[in-house]
Amino acid sequence: MEVAEVTNFLKQTIPFEQLGLxxxxxxxxxxxxYYCQAGEHLEINQxxxxxVRTGIFALFSDQQQLLTKLEEGDFYGYQLLLTGLADNDRLxxxxxxxxxxxxxxxxxxxxxxxxxxxxxxxxxxxRRLHQYKEQxxxxxxxxxxDIVQARKVAISGEQDVQQAxxxxxxxxxxxxxxxxxxxxxxxxxxxxxxxxxxxxxxPTTTAIKEVMTPKPYTIEKHAYLFEAVQLMSRFNVHxxxxxxxxxxxxxxxxxxxxxxxxxxxxYLIGEIHRQSSLDGLEHCSLQISNLxxxxxxxQVPAYExxxxxxTITDAFTQRLIKLAQQELGPAPCVFSWLSFGSQARxxxxxxxxxxxxxxxxxxxxxxxxxxxxxLADFVCQGLARCGIKLCPGNIMASNPELRMSLKxxxxxxxxxxxxxxxxxxxxxTIFFDMRVVEGSRGLFNALQQDILARxxxxxxxxxxxxxxxxxxxxxxxxxxxxxxxDGKQKKGLDLKKRGISLITDIVRVYALANGVLxxxxxxxxxxxATDGVLDSKDTQNLCDAFDVLAQLRxxxxxxxxDQGHDASNLLDPAVLSGLQRHQLKDSFAVINAAQSSxxxxxxxxx
Amino acid sequence: xxxxxKKKPPLYSAVQAFNQVxxxxxxxxxxxxxxxxxxxxxxxxxxxxxxxxxxxxxxxRNQQICLSEAKHYLFRPPTSVGQSAIYHGVHDKDLKNxxxxxxxxxxxxxxxxxxxxxxHHCRLDRAFLQIAYQRLFGKAPTMQFMDTLNIxxxxxxxxxxxxxxxxxxxxxxxxxxxxxxxxQHHALEDAYGCALLFLSQLKKSxxxxxxxxxxxxxx
Numbered sequence: 025m026e027v028a029e030v031t032n033f034l035k036q037t038i039p040f041e042q043l044g045l046x047x048x049x050x051x052x053x054x055x056x057x058y059y060c061q062a063g064e065h066l067e068i069n070q071x072x073x074x075x076v077r078t079g080i081f082a083l084f085s086d087q088q089q090l091l092t093k094l095e096e097g098d099f100y101g102y103q104l105l106l107t108g109l110a111d112n113d114r115l116x117x118x119x120x121x122x123x124x125x126x127x128x129x130x131x132x133x134x135x136x137x138x139x140x141x142x143x144x145x146x147x148x149x150x151r152r153l154h155q156y157k158e159q160x161x162x163x164x165x166x167x168x169x170d171i172v173q174a175r176k177v178a179i180s181g182e183q184d185v186q187q188a189x190x191x192x193x194x195x196x197x198x199x200x201x202x203x204x205x206x207x208x209x210x211x212x213x214x215x216x217x218x219x220x221x222x223x224x225x226x227p228t229t230t231a232i233k234e235v236m237t238p239k240p241y242t243i244e245k246h247a248y249l250f251e252a253v254q255l256m257s258r259f260n261v262h263x264x265x266x267x268x269x270x271x272x273x274x275x276x277x278x279x280x281x282x283x284x285x286x287x288x289x290x291y292l293i294g295e296i297h298r299q300s301s302l303d304g305l306e307h308c309s310l311q312i313s314n315l316x317x318x319x320x321x322x323q324v325p326a327y328e329x330x331x332x333x334x335t336i337t338d339a340f341t342q343r344l345i346k347l348a349q350q351e352l353g354p355a356p357c358v359f360s361w362l363s364f365g366s367q368a369r370x371x372x373x374x375x376x377x378x379x380x381x382x383x384x385x386x387x388x389x390x391x392x393x394x395x396x397x398x399l400a401d402f403v404c405q406g407l408a409r410c411g412i413k414l415c416p417g418n419i420m421a422s423n424p425e426l427r428m429s430l431k432x433x434x435x436x437x438x439x440x441x442x443x444x445x446x447x448x449x450x451x452x453t454i455f456f457d458m459r460v461v462e463g464s465r466g467l468f469n470a471l472q473q474d475i476l477a478r479x480x481x482x483x484x485x486x487x488x489x490x491x492x493x494x495x496x497x498x499x500x501x502x503x504x505x506x507x508x509x510d511g512k513q514k515k516g517l518d519l520k521k522r523g524i525s526l527i528t529d530i531v532r533v534y535a536l537a538n539g540v541l542x543x544x545x546x547x548x549x550x551x552x553a554t555d556g557v558l559d560s561k562d563t564q565n566l567c568d569a570f571d572v573l574a575q576l577r578x579x580x581x582x583x584x585x586d587q588g589h590d591a592s593n594l595l596d597p598a599v600l601s602g603l604q605r606h607q608l609k610d611s612f613a614v615i616n617a618a619q620s621s622x623x624x625x626x627x628x629x630x
Numbered sequence: 631x632x633x634x635x636k637k638k639p640p641l642y643s644a645v646q647a648f649n650q651v652x653x654x655x656x657x658x659x660x661x662x663x664x665x666x667x668x669x670x671x672x673x674x675x676x677x678x679x680x681x682x683x684x685x686x687x688x689x690x691r692n693q694q695i696c697l698s699e700a701k702h703y704l705f706r707p708p709t710s711v712g713q714s715a716i717y718h719g720v721h722d723k724d725l726k727n728x729x730x731x732x733x734x735x736x737x738x739x740x741x742x743x744x745x746x747x748x749x750h751h752c753r754l755d756r757a758f759l760q761i762a763y764q765r766l767f768g769k770a771p772t773m774q775f776m777d778t779l780n781i782x783x784x785x786x787x788x789x790x791x792x793x794x795x796x797x798x799x800x801x802x803x804x805x806x807x808x809x810x811x812x813x814q815h816h817a818l819e820d821a822y823g824c825a826l827l828f829l830s831q832l833k834k835s836x837x838x839x840x841x842x843x844x845x846x847x848x849x
Contacts, residue, residue: 028819061833
């Protein structure tokens with residue numbers, strides 16, 4: 025007979041929530057309930073499913089490595105049940121708790137009866153493999169297949185060198201695979217054409233097979249990248265045909281490898297600055313997602329990746345301003361191109377939109393106004409073509425209201441600060457994270473100092489703090505998940521709105537209250553700790569929480585990219601590992617505590 | 631399911647058979663014994679004049695609650711459940727599918743001989759059962775009861791905790807042990823809650839505590 029306490033729990037637990045009450049009661053009737061004490065090792069070698077009802081259980085690999093922590097609603101034992109193979113894991117109770125055991129025959133019957141439940145456990149198992157593999161991977165595990173595209177440019181050995189040269193120019197490659205009957209017989213590089221054909225005075229009709237490098241060294245598609253590097257250095261070659269199951273697949277060059285390394289952003293930035301047309305810039309922007317994926321594979325932490333992505337946006341902006349000036353002529357007065365929000369904070373991700381404005385030395389009237397209007401339009405539209413979307417809120421330099429002199433900007437800010445209204449503050453928060461991207465630094469510094477001299481105003485800070493407190497972190501996200509819809513996608517936890525932004529908002533209030541010049545959230549925190557405004561433990565906690573959330577969002581974006589979707593901030597909580605859930609919960613608790621102290625410090629009656 | 635009705639042994643002998651099995655020796659490790667956590671809902675507090683409205687139970691073996699044997703039965707008392715319905719939520723209209731008290735009491739004797747009975751504040755439950763057996767079977771079985779309320783009291787005394795009013799009620803005990811608290815005054819839910827509490831108490835006792843020692847704490 026049904027124990028409501030158990031069925032009610034199942035009703036809220038994925039994947040059982042899809043069953044009817046009668047089925048849930050039937051399922052619960054097979055449970056054995058066991059109470060476990062902290063420190064106890066659970067017996068996990070029997071074929072049965074463990075469902076955590078309360079408490080925390082740490083799972084260790086046979087190498088004593090902490091794999092994950094299981095909490096309410098988590099499972100164990102499905103790997104043995106699905107594969108018949110036992111892991112040499114150890115499951116140790118960390119906090120007293122209750123577990124339910126479900127016998128194997130009932131588990132299998134359930135999978136047989138409900139396809140969705142079967143899929144759920146299969147996926148859980150798949151993810152488990154994936155997670156553990158990920159932990160071991162590092163930047164050294166990048167494979168050849170990760171960086172070369174399936175772009176095979178081949179030619180027959182019977183054709184002549186002129187045809188080869190034409191194909192190379194047409195396909196914009198520096199080398200060709202030479203094939204005979206789909207069999208790789210050699211390679212031909214532009215260097216071969218130079219030294220073995222031109223320098224030797226051979227005619228353009230020379231057959232390729234006479235001048236090619238026969239029997240080249242090759243590399244397997246699934247080989248590690250460092251193996252390719254090793255081959256190249258050992259035999260002093262710069263081109264390696266990539267083969268897949270005996271057939272040629274592509275070519276990997278020394279340049280490909282250099283590009284794939286961490287200095288790739290530098291390479292891309294250099295390339296951006298060499299472009300002389302919008303088309304060229306747009307072409308460069310196509311490499312951003314590729315770069316993001318490489319950064320991801322190399323486990324570059326989210327905050328560094330954010331920094332790199334922002335630097336690239338900066339480079340596009342700077343180059344576009346140069347291109348605009350080539351067309352429009354030199355600027356009629358000194359100006360600063362400002363960025364706001366995430367670009368200013370240097371924590372952009374790949375789904376950021378534009379937030380920019382112009383600060384001018386002179387009042388924008390007549391020709392001056394006209395010039396900057398055209399410049400701003402050119403740059404903003406250009407950025408949009410490079411994948412940095414137009415700002416839906418029209419916070420862009422192309423908006424005439426955001427092209428002002430120092431006096432104009434100073435007036436705008438002092439209005440917000442001296443007579444804050446909640447509505448105005450809500451719209452204005454984004455402007456208080458500001459950085460100069462191009463143009464005069466001196467002009468910008470004058471504005472920033474002017475603003476920071478005013479912001480230590482308790483009424484203004486109270487309004488800023490209240491705005492920062494409007495949204496809260498979903499502390500009880502495991503059970504009563506607060507899920508949001510974004511229209512296009514399924515619901516999920518909004519990592520930005522319900523996490524990252526909350527921290528950014530809190531830190532901004534402290535920074536403005538204390539005249540901190542830094543704009544980056546981590547740098548602001550460091551400065552606040554150095555100045556003794558925040559205690560170092562709180563700072564560290566906030567910084568850690570920020571990193572956890574930023575990392576989750578970055579990983580989510582990379583995953584979206586990999587799947588060919590637009591990067592979204594919405595995370596399905598079901599895909600989190602126990603450890604990630606744990607970290608997420610801790611992060612939310614940190615935000616909650618930081619919001620309380622913010623309230624305490626700034627929201628007293630004035 | 632009612633097959634046993636056909637070859638129904640005389641009720642009196644069922645009590646004797648139950649008593650013959652008896653409970654394990656006092657020096658048996660408490661963690662190895664079998665238990666049956668149970669709870670009764672009643673029309674009142676006086677065993678001689680009030681009646682049993684419902685009974686719920688779950689067995690514990692190898693320190694595991696076996697939900698497959700969780701049971702909940704409603705009975706039709708000779709008089710209306712009347713005002714007591716506000717506590718246990720069993721109204722006269724619910725009693726259409728009521729069981730026969732004698733059948734259920736017999737099942738208890740046949741299936742759970744050798745078990746130690748566990749209840750939270752067991753005095754009332756024990757008294758009502760004894761009287762019901764006496765009336766229906768002509769003899770009351772020797773049922774050994776373990777009282778989770780007393781064990782809790784003992785534990786808290788030992789820890790020197792100052793007990794607030796209501797601290798020993800089942801929901802408060804469950805909360806203290808960080809166990810899920812379910813709806814109250816439902817015989818099966820309360821029996822399950824009592825079983826959870828007992829599992830926790832058993833774990834928090836000395837690993838080798840004997841049944842005899844635990845019974846001392848429970849008295």
